[in-house]
Amino acid sequence: MTQVSPERWQLPDGVDELLPDAAWRVELLRRRIVDLCQSWGFDLVMPPMIEYLDSLLTGTGETMNLQTFKLVDQQNGRTMGVRADMTPQVARMDAHALRSDAPNRLFYTGSVLRARTDGFGGSRSPLQFGAELFGHSGARSDIEIIRLMLATLGAADLSSDELILDLGHVGVYRGLIEQLELAVELESELFNCVQRGSFPDVEALLTDVPAAKQHGTAEQLGQLMSLRGDMAALTNARSAFASAPRAVQEALDSLQVVIEGVQRIHTNISINIDLAELRGYSYHTGVLFAAYTKNGLELARGGRYDAVGAAFGHPRPATGFSGDLKRLADRLVESKENLNGIFVSANLVDKAWHEITRLRNTGERVVTELEGVDTQLQRASCKRVLKQQGEGWNVSDLA
Amino acid sequence: MTQVSPERWQLPDGVDELLPDAAWRVELLRRRIVDLCQSWGFDLVMPPMIEYLDSLLTGTGETMNLQTFKLVDQQNGRTMGVRADMTPQVARMDAHALRSDAPNRLFYTGSVLRARTDGFGGSRSPLQFGAELFGHSGARSDIEIIRLMLATLGAADLSSDELILDLGHVGVYRGLIEQLELAVELESELFNCVQRGSFPDVEALLTDVPAAKQHGTAEQLGQLMSLRGDMAALTNARSAFASAPRAVQEALDSLQVVIEGVQRIHTNISINIDLAELRGYSYHTGVLFAAYTKNGLELARGGRYDAVGAAFGHPRPATGFSGDLKRLADRLVESKENLNGIFVSANLVDKAWHEITRLRNTGERVVTELEGVDTQLQRASCKRVLKQQGEGWNVSDLA
Numbered sequence: 001m002t003q004v005s006p007e008r009w010q011l012p013d014g015v016d017e018l019l020p021d022a023a024w025r026v027e028l029l030r031r032r033i034v035d036l037c038q039s040w041g042f043d044l045v046m047p048p049m050i051e052y053l054d055s056l057l058t059g060t061g062e063t064m065n066l067q068t069f070k071l072v073d074q075q076n077g078r079t080m081g082v083r084a085d086m087t088p089q090v091a092r093m094d095a096h097a098l099r100s101d102a103p104n105r106l107f108y109t110g111s112v113l114r115a116r117t118d119g120f121g122g123s124r125s126p127l128q129f130g131a132e133l134f135g136h137s138g139a140r141s142d143i144e145i146i147r148l149m150l151a152t153l154g155a156a157d158l159s160s161d162e163l164i165l166d167l168g169h170v171g172v173y174r175g176l177i178e179q180l181e182l183a184v185e186l187e188s189e190l191f192n193c194v195q196r197g198s199f200p201d202v203e204a205l206l207t208d209v210p211a212a213k214q215h216g217t218a219e220q221l222g223q224l225m226s227l228r229g230d231m232a233a234l235t236n237a238r239s240a241f242a243s244a245p246r247a248v249q250e251a252l253d254s255l256q257v258v259i260e261g262v263q264r265i266h267t268n269i270s271i272n273i274d275l276a277e278l279r280g281y282s283y284h285t286g287v288l289f290a291a292y293t294k295n296g297l298e299l300a301r302g303g304r305y306d307a308v309g310a311a312f313g314h315p316r317p318a319t320g321f322s323g324d325l326k327r328l329a330d331r332l333v334e335s336k337e338n339l340n341g342i343f344v345s346a347n348l349v350d351k352a353w354h355e356i357t358r359l360r361n362t363g364e365r366v367v368t369e370l371e372g373v374d375t376q377l378q379r380a381s382c383k384r385v386l387k388q389q390g391e392g393w394n395v396s397d398l399a
Numbered sequence: 400m401t402q403v404s405p406e407r408w409q410l411p412d413g414v415d416e417l418l419p420d421a422a423w424r425v426e427l428l429r430r431r432i433v434d435l436c437q438s439w440g441f442d443l444v445m446p447p448m449i450e451y452l453d454s455l456l457t458g459t460g461e462t463m464n465l466q467t468f469k470l471v472d473q474q475n476g477r478t479m480g481v482r483a484d485m486t487p488q489v490a491r492m493d494a495h496a497l498r499s500d501a502p503n504r505l506f507y508t509g510s511v512l513r514a515r516t517d518g519f520g521g522s523r524s525p526l527q528f529g530a531e532l533f534g535h536s537g538a539r540s541d542i543e544i545i546r547l548m549l550a551t552l553g554a555a556d557l558s559s560d561e562l563i564l565d566l567g568h569v570g571v572y573r574g575l576i577e578q579l580e581l582a583v584e585l586e587s588e589l590f591n592c593v594q595r596g597s598f599p600d601v602e603a604l605l606t607d608v609p610a611a612k613q614h615g616t617a618e619q620l621g622q623l624m625s626l627r628g629d630m631a632a633l634t635n636a637r638s639a640f641a642s643a644p645r646a647v648q649e650a651l652d653s654l655q656v657v658i659e660g661v662q663r664i665h666t667n668i669s670i671n672i673d674l675a676e677l678r679g680y681s682y683h684t685g686v687l688f689a690a691y692t693k694n695g696l697e698l699a700r701g702g703r704y705d706a707v708g709a710a711f712g713h714p715r716p717a718t719g720f721s722g723d724l725k726r727l728a729d730r731l732v733e734s735k736e737n738l739n740g741i742f743v744s745a746n747l748v749d750k751a752w753h754e755i756t757r758l759r760n761t762g763e764r765v766v767t768e769l770e771g772v773d774t775q776l777q778r779a780s781c782k783r784v785l786k787q788q789g790e791g792w793n794v795s796d797l798a
């Protein structure tokens with residue numbers, strides 16, 4: 001055997017291949033999730049793997065620029081991108097090809113590629129799944145989407161009492177700082193301080209802003225960063241922000257309605273309110289949520305992003321979630337190794353073809369022998385064997 | 400509404416998105432094919448979307464260079480390629496991660512990307528599906544693979560009497576020219592003439608090759624190009640090449656065994672023998688085959704490519720086929736529009752949640768109303784409605 005450089009089969013960082021057992025679990029979970037979404041009235045769509053960058057990075061896609069692999073279309077020199085997130089694609093489909101004024105429920109699953117290993121648990125090749133509900137702006141659609149997200153996790157055998165549901169609302173932070181009318185650079189710097197959770201930096205930054213002094217914004221942001229936990233955090237937020245603008249109260253009201261709607265069905269789920277969690281702040285407009293295991297592993301996340309589709313000429317309210325099917329499938333305990341195949345000797349294959357086809361059509365796995373290769377090796381994956389019995393056929397255990 | 404440039408949603412040539420009805424048919428067919436391959440003892444694998452070019456274009460992948468989109472890995476500057484064909488990837492998995500001396504049956508389905516629109520019916524984003532059988536070199540594995548290919552077409556409601564099965568064997572052409580010991584350039588030019596079907600060019604090219612004159616190779620190649628049709632073509636080939644090298648006779652023998660093996664099960668299939676069809680000649684080593692509709696639309700193709708895996712240090716005989724799931728799904732007549740959803744009024748949703756979940760778990764599609772949007776619009780996709788009846792629930796037709 002020749003010496004082969006290991007580079008030949010080394011995969012790039014964050015890129016993986018799924019061998020039969022893992023692939024089987026992903027397929028199993030994929031079907032459960034597809035069936036589930038269909039049964040909730042959501043329709044499967046399949047967006048393209050590549051698009052012109054103009055479309056791909058429009059609207060909610062803008063933030064994905066650094067994560068998007070670029071390609072040149074040899075036919076016209078235009079730059080294309082490999083999808084790094086299917087959400088903006090589905091929003092384009094809702095706004096253009098499926099344009100309607102009715103609510104539109106869509107779901108999807110497919111490979112996405114990331115240029116960098118940050119986020120998504122280091123994977124650069126997640127198998128994204130997700131669902132989006134377009135055309136409704138009330139709490140009820142957020143509730144439906146969060147319930148569906150929890151049901152998809154249920155399809156991976158994760159019951160809601162094993163999960164932590166993180167919840168926030170961009171309207172709280174947005175309402176607190178809007179009245180300061182900050183310059184864009186300052187606003188962006190402030191956002192970074194809040195995301196880092198650094199109160200001294202927030203204080204220093206706002207010290208020369210008269211409106212901040214007047215409203216006590218630094219203190220309010222300090223409370224925003226410390227308010228986190230169960231429903232009590234929401235009560236505390238109400239009193240902490242009692243003098244804040246109306247938009248802040250409305251955001252808290254809306255968050256409460258959503259949480260109560262989820263809890264009516266998922267009575268045992270651990271709720272973690274985090275008003276300083278602002279992932280996707282640039283395009284999110286309302287509730288934000290994420291589901292974690294109790295060990296802190298993120299399984300799915302989403303939020304409301306109204307006015308999506310505006311870039312395509314058809315603004316629509318929207319709410320949705322997504323996750324990585326490969327990561328979620330790791331939770332399944334099922335194994336392909338339990339498949340109980342039926343072995344058929346080479347000399348019987350054509351004679352028994354009708355019976356073999358019948359067995360396969362009933363869902364049985366039938367492995368036919370190939371002559372010239374060791375029989376023991378070939379039937380290793382089988383526990384049963386097909387044998388001739390008089391005029392008919394009989395399946396019995398392999399000795 | 401703002402004016403939006405149509406470039407915003409224009410997709411690149413040969414790239415498509417699947418809306419709900421088409422996506423539903425692809426999903427339906429995908430499941431049937433996955434179930435079928437599983438029941439034949441094949442294991443699903445999921446190769447990566449991207450790999451380093453060194454791995455991707457190794458072995459049978461070499462010919463895909465021009466079709467492969469190239470990317471730079473920002474983390475180390477190495478060149479990666481987006482898969483344009485999953486066959487070489489699966490061969491790598493058999494030779495490396497799944498290394499074994501037993502026969503190995505693998506299948507796959509997933510997006511591939513093509514840099515050019517030539518081939519695959521102009522699509523640059525096929526949803527490839529296929530199966531490969533590694534570790535067996537006899538006719539029996541070719542027969543199994545061709546039968547499986549026909550069974551997957553059967554899953555798309557194409558019975559074998561609606562199909563044409565094209566068959567050839569690279570060993571016939573190879574055997575005829577091997578004895579000429581041509582220089583590489585001349586051999587390549589000759590190959591192009593044969594592929595063009597131009598006998599005068601073949602004659603002109605071989606006129607100065609003494610060995611060709613001695614063996615009557617030009618005339619033999621002329622016959623090779625004209626021999627095509629049903630089993631009679633094979634009989635004619637035997638007499639035409641009676642004086643040709645032993646390798647040619649062996650190739651014809653082997654082709655006959657494979658065809659007879661297919662015909663034992665598929666008695667009505669139209670066989671079209673074409674000994675000058677040499678697609679993939681550089682890596683194929685035996686039988687070549689393709690399935691067409693009677694209108695000439697290619698649905699799947701494949702062949703034997705022994706010694707695959709040598710580049711990964713583990714040479715293995717192999718035979719397999721592949722096709723485009725999207726193209727095949729166009730054959731299905733099923734429509735999602737026949738789904739008969741159950742509508743639930745907004746005010747009943749939480750009260751009926753237990754019943755809604757029960758219905759969904761039995762496979763029913765239940766659409767819950769969102770308040771604030773026109774009810775007629777929302778229930779357009781439903782033919783039934785859930786109503787309260789005493790203490791229980793009742794599904795009735797929508798008036």
